[in-house]
Amino acid sequence: MKKYTQINDIKNLQELIKEAILLKMNPYEYAHLGKHKTLVMLFFNASLRTRLSTEKAARNLGMNVSILNVNDAWNIEFEDGGIMNTNSTEHIKEAAKVISQYADVIAVRAFPSLTDKAKDQSEYVLRSFEKYATVPIINMESATAHPLQALTDAITISELADKPRPKVVLSWAPHPKALPQAVANSFVEMMQMMEVDFSITHPEGYELDEAITKNTPINHKQTEALKDADFVYVKNWSNFKDYGKILNQDPNWMMTEAKLGKAKFMHCLPVRRNVVVEDAVLDGDNSLVIKQANNRTFAAQVVLKHILEGL
Amino acid sequence: MKKYTQINDIKNLQELIKEAILLKMNPYEYAHLGKHKTLVMLFFNASLRTRLSTEKAARNLGMNVSILNVNDAWNIEFEDGGIMNTNSTEHIKEAAKVISQYADVIAVRAFPSLTDKAKDQSEYVLRSFEKYATVPIINMESATAHPLQALTDAITISELADKPRPKVVLSWAPHPKALPQAVANSFVEMMQMMEVDFSITHPEGYELDEAITKNTPINHKQTEALKDADFVYVKNWSNFKDYGKILNQDPNWMMTEAKLGKAKFMHCLPVRRNVVVEDAVLDGDNSLVIKQANNRTFAAQVVLKHILEGL
Amino acid sequence: MKKYTQINDIKNLQELIKEAILLKMNPYEYAHLGKHKTLVMLFFNASLRTRLSTEKAARNLGMNVSILNVNDAWNIEFEDGGIMNTNSTEHIKEAAKVISQYADVIAVRAFPSLTDKAKDQSEYVLRSFEKYATVPIINMESATAHPLQALTDAITISELADKPRPKVVLSWAPHPKALPQAVANSFVEMMQMMEVDFSITHPEGYELDEAITKNTPINHKQTEALKDADFVYVKNWSNFKDYGKILNQDPNWMMTEAKLGKAKFMHCLPVRRNVVVEDAVLDGDNSLVIKQANNRTFAAQVVLKHILEGL
Structure with a gap:
């Protein structure tokens, strides 16, 4: 699996489900698979279940986890070619490439505005991470998919x-x-x-x-x-x-x-x-x-x- | 010890004090006791000492630690039977049971309002976690006790x-x-x-x-x-x-x-x-x-x- | 190295650079050096790169990492001798000594006001940590230096x-x-x-x-x-x-x-x-x-x- 941003990233659903049920019975079987690997979880929006369950899943596999509420950093720009002289401090091109160097996998949560349909449907946050990051992306709920x-x-x-x-x-x-x-x-x-x-x-x-x-x-x-x-x-x-x-x-x-x-x-x-x-x-x-x-x-x-x- | 929400959860104080002093001399003696165990620390209020010392204590025992400022998630409802159509997004019945599945121990900090005496005295936050969680609860300072x-x-x-x-x-x-x-x-x-x-x-x-x-x-x-x-x-x-x-x-x-x-x-x-x-x-x-x-x-x-x- | 708060804490720059390049080729060579050691990272200001890269660096060395946005706790007082009856809840004398007991190394980010030159130039936040902490301090960007x-x-x-x-x-x-x-x-x-x-x-x-x-x-x-x-x-x-x-x-x-x-x-x-x-x-x-x-x-x-x- 190269990423998991949408349902059709799944190759064989029945196999994946079986494997998940086996992991549930024996959650630490692959505890060395994630050794020296880091999951960076980026939250543009609030989370409870996704935050705690994904962190636990990564730890069960022996991964390190870094969690960043993006609002604790600054606004990220997603438009190309603009003059960044207002509210955004860093462009996604830099942010995604930079974070990819500290992460083996990046998980992103970014909800829709529910005001701009075309922008939400474009999934610009998730797609920008997919485009510019150099490590696999996991969707922790995006504008149109969970x-x-x-x-x-x-x-x-x-x-x-x-x-x-x-x-x-x-x-x-x-x-x-x-x-x-x-x-x-x-x-x-x-x-x-x-x-x-x-x-x-x-x-x-x-x-x-x-x-x-x-x-x-x-x-x-x-x-x-x-x-x-x-x-x-x-x-x-x-x-x-x-x-x-x-x-x-x-x-x-x-x-x-x-x-x-x-x-x-x-x-x-x-x-x-x-x-x-x-x-x-x-x-x-x-x-x-x-x-x-x-x-x-x-x-x-x-x-x-x-x-x-x-x- | 099945929980530590109040002083009288202590069975033998003198023994517990002696043991704490021994741990201070040899903090990593039980570093394997917490293997594959997770402490979830939930903060409804600010913390410095409790946050850092409890995290360190858990790590000394080899535990994983997940820390959630509840305000980074959403308002939790504690009243039973109400119609949740205003500010609360999730009921403690769900929240406590769900978090219990990601945690082996849950530690909670929740200060009093200091405006509603009966409600504060009821310790509704702590008691609700005790009632609905299916794992041990630790009090990291509640309305009436520390x-x-x-x-x-x-x-x-x-x-x-x-x-x-x-x-x-x-x-x-x-x-x-x-x-x-x-x-x-x-x-x-x-x-x-x-x-x-x-x-x-x-x-x-x-x-x-x-x-x-x-x-x-x-x-x-x-x-x-x-x-x-x-x-x-x-x-x-x-x-x-x-x-x-x-x-x-x-x-x-x-x-x-x-x-x-x-x-x-x-x-x-x-x-x-x-x-x-x-x-x-x-x-x-x-x-x-x-x-x-x-x-x-x-x-x-x-x-x-x-x-x-x-x- | 007893601390890294300013450039001239470096004894031999060329050696340090060589060693960093070697670590880049073999980042987990010293993965046992930080065993049972804790880095506490204190952020008075926002961070993305510093936060994630320093956390990763510490983990590469096998350290535990605790991260605290100081704004999630409370205002810290840096003036000596004052009557603390307004906005500050804890004096740096206590805060730095206390955190030193939970940390083996403390890293601090604290930007300047850009309004009070003398105060910024005094580097009072960083210097106070250096003065009162009992463990080494790392500067994660202070008023006048990065x-x-x-x-x-x-x-x-x-x-x-x-x-x-x-x-x-x-x-x-x-x-x-x-x-x-x-x-x-x-x-x-x-x-x-x-x-x-x-x-x-x-x-x-x-x-x-x-x-x-x-x-x-x-x-x-x-x-x-x-x-x-x-x-x-x-x-x-x-x-x-x-x-x-x-x-x-x-x-x-x-x-x-x-x-x-x-x-x-x-x-x-x-x-x-x-x-x-x-x-x-x-x-x-x-x-x-x-x-x-x-x-x-x-x-x-x-x-x-x-x-x-x-x-």
Whole structure:
């Protein structure tokens, strides 16, 4: 693996999932693979799970970890050819090349603005690191994708499915703040690669990028969509067409125990209780969110392992 | 030891102090005890000594350390059953369970508001971590207690006492800002467990929680209280009854060389010079503050050692 | 080496450079030298290169590293004898002595105010750490000096010079913000110690401290100064006489490919493109900035190695 910035960097998903599950059983088996190797984690945005699980994954492999909140340094310029006489102190061309000399792998988190659709869709932060860095890049959630989360979700579904082709539904939920489409996008792409019966339910007008959803079935009637589901992945996203807007906060879209039925409940966390999902679901036996979060470590670890092996 | 959130988690104080002193002489003796174990340190508030000494203690035991300033992530909700549609992004139920999967031990610092007495007294942050985390919790100073500091102080007094039952006085001092009662509370509880002649002196009306001071003698006349003292522990706290208020800034309560006499001077640091204590005391031979700070490492280390042995 | 706070802490520059180049070829040769040793890095100001390269250098030597943004703790008082009843919570006397107990080496970054010349020139932050700490101090850029950068630059010139006595020119450049003289000062001092034909070019009135420049030739005509140069080090600094002021932003002083000719371009980074230097230079074959940044690791590592050997 030369990098992990998007789902399709995965060559053989089934093999990768199997390997992650083996790492979970024996996390220190490759503790010498990362000797004298450094993971630099760069955060343009806040993090809890990704920060702690990726750090742990790297340490399980024997790596050194350096963590930098980019806001503790200074503004980085991503435009080419401009006269840098305002707020940006350093250009990504220098920053990415320089950090590559202190790192064997660079992991980056950079959320979208949700105000400038074209700029967000260009993934200029992540692509600039890919372009100018001279070491492999890992996406710790970018403007449009969260492939480590999607791998986590694939591992979790693989571990817990009790039938060959489970029914998986991605169900939109209300939220008081405008959130990215990144988690939903990567989950959709991942489910398209798996042996699952996958569909999406969301209010009319909340379509994700069609280039991602392709021919995945979309149902605007939540109850109908959830019927006989084995796994229900709940997630808010702000509007994609009317970009970054909150057009719907209808509490009827909140996930409840009644709607969920016997399905397993999944969410990437953090989750707002009684807005996105009611307490009874999170506190009930069908919630997988804590197991999902645990798999974050092994998703990151299997990716790091493959990248280290390819150095 | 299953956790260390309060003084009475200590089973055998004398043994623990002896062990800490042995660790100080041979800090790397148990350097393999923490192999592949992770301490996650969570700071809701600023720290210098606690941060550096606890990190060093964990490393002395061979542990990995992850440090997260919670403000670099997001607001955590502690109320149960509410609709999380305002400022909090994640509930402690998820946060504590999730972090427990990346940590073998979680250490938490969370100061009181000093505005809502009932809420502070409930120790809702610390208790929530204790309730929902699935790994041992260490208190790195909570709303009402600072048990690592108190253990440090017990070690320091044990090391330096030159008589079987030294006289120890806790003396209130003025301060321009409203400070918690946590250090004073834990020091009082610790002295009640030791073979010392212990008393407290503070201005009238500055009584600490009676549930903590119990029958410890209190004297409102500082000079009288300090007479023949062997150790004088100086500390400001804001008013407990008129909660969080500064009712007294009388500079006559500042500790001076003249008042201290031959006694040893103790303070947890940070200390405001010439407000809490005059320069001559801190710069004189009777000040133990630097030795106390050194013992922070070994107090944390002996606690971590016992917790690791109990995993 | 007992400390590295200024250029003249170097005993034998040529030996040190040779050793740094050897470390670059074999960075883990002394990986056991730092076992159970801790580097505490204290940042009063932002950092990217210094932070990551010094951390990597310490890890290459097997050290533990603790990093503290001092702003995450509280204000430290540097004045002696004052009544600390305003903004400062802890005096440097305590802070430096305490941290010395958790560290084997302390590295400090503290920029100048650029408003109070006498105070900046006194280097009160760095000198206070030197005075009160009980372990060696490394300067990670202070008010008036950046000796790790200067050592990096000396290594880079030594590696890449293709003649016995290359011509090196320090050329001032415009900048929209008032910047310290630190990098320029240390570069001047370093070049004075090397076998180079060294001169400085800057606009009239932009003289650096004469106690530092001594009899180094200064030419106010940039084109003339750059003639036949082998290495051109470009750097902005704010006015030293009219302290901290920006008296000149003349874009004609920006470095261009035309002016540079066949000389190698050097800069400490971060650099503002098309303000300090045009894109064509940074993107061209004569730019050494990425190589310089790589040498930051080995400058820090050779200094740490000598300090560890002297413990």
